[in-house]
Amino acid sequence: MALDEVAARGLVLLGCGKMGSALLRGWLDRGLPPGAVHVIEPRPSEWLQGTGVALNVPLPEAPAVALVAVKPQMMGEALPAMTSLGGGRTLVVSIAAGTPLRAFEAAFGAGTPVVRAMPNTPAAVGKGITAIIGNAEASEAHLALAESLLSAVGEVVRLESEGQLDAVTGVSGSGPAYVFHLIEALAAAGEAEGLAPELSLRLARTTVAGAGALAQETGTDPAQLRRDVTSPNGTTQAGLGVLMDEQVGLGQLIRRTVRAAAARSEELGRG
Missing domain, CATH: 1.10.3730.10 (ProC C-terminal domain-like)
Incomplete structure (x- = not known):
């Protein structure tokens, strides 16, 4: 799976605050067609409305990627809008702090590849660093795709275990x-x-x-x-x-x- 497949099948972005906007800006700068990006954002900024992305419209049936970029306290309310994408055809990537892989596996169902990521705020100027870890369903191709998308805002490193994300949060996240x-x-x-x-x-x-x-x-x-x-x-x-x-x-x-x-x-x- 490569970025051209993302352009063909689509990408869903749940939440477009500071970090979501930074990622979206990076993807568009790299040539991802705005029409390939479906954004769910109840309070869209003027900038977002002017990008040409598909905003708050019905989602594609099986996009290549669904990226969760909402705050953890909003997860319960926001996540149901995209859980129909579970089952294996769509890679789920989360940049929500404190929400473990098992929570997304429970929400999206068995067989769903999930990659959990911890970026930091210098992503806003393309100088961030993001650590990633995948679940058992996430293949090398899935990890490479997540890495490619997240590298739009800085460096990406892979972890050996999900438990390391707590230390990453303490060092680079905070x-x-x-x-x-x-x-x-x-x-x-x-x-x-x-x-x-x-x-x-x-x-x-x-x-x-x-x-x-x-x-x-x-x-x-x-x-x-x-x-x-x-x-x-x-x-x-x-x-x-x-x-x-x-x-x-x-x-x-x-x-x-x-x-x-x-x-x-x-x-x-x-x-």
């Missing part, structure tokens, strides 16, 4: 919020040292974005990048002395942060 807070904290610290708020925020935002780009584009071990910036007895070493404190430093704080997010993901998965 991770952008940690980075945004780092920008806030760095800007506030600059203000405390006498910088104007606008200047301090600009310095903090661009420093974090630039450092991330350097790490991403060079592929260099971040520990080596840190060492490259750190002169003996210099200013960076003085700052890192605080951040790298073994008892109360950033490493310990981030471990507790990721554990808290992963634990909450586990709770949501248990229902």
Whole structure:
């Protein structure tokens, strides 16, 4: 199954909020015909209405893919609109946090291939990363198709087990919020040292974005990048002395942060 088959058989998108819109924009930019996409969205944006997709109309009988992009708390109300697509002819892909594979298997019935995915918000600018895992019915072709669709908004990695999604949620799913807070904290610290708020925020935002780009584009071990910036007895070493404190430093704080997010993901998965 390839993207040309998606164009021929159709794709159903349940929910077109921020993440659904990012995916749809990526697919259209890659040449997927708007008429091949059927969107179920009770509150469509002006942008969505202008894309030319089939919006809130009867669904095709056996589309290639049905992608679930609604919030978990809306799942019970929204999912019945597409459960008729179960049984095996349509690949179901979910980007809903905290909803396990077994829930979709129960909703769509036996024989339905399901791929569960965890993207993150940088998908909005094509810089996201998504982790995927399939159920027993999901073949290599199904996984490759899901990977192709999700790569429209960034990188895609495959997991070995569904249980790993909780850790993924704690690291990359929730991770952008940690980075945004780092920008806030760095800007506030600059203000405390006498910088104007606008200047301090600009310095903090661009420093974090630039450092991330350097790490991403060079592929260099971040520990080596840190060492490259750190002169003996210099200013960076003085700052890192605080951040790298073994008892109360950033490493310990981030471990507790990721554990808290992963634990909450586990709770949501248990229902």
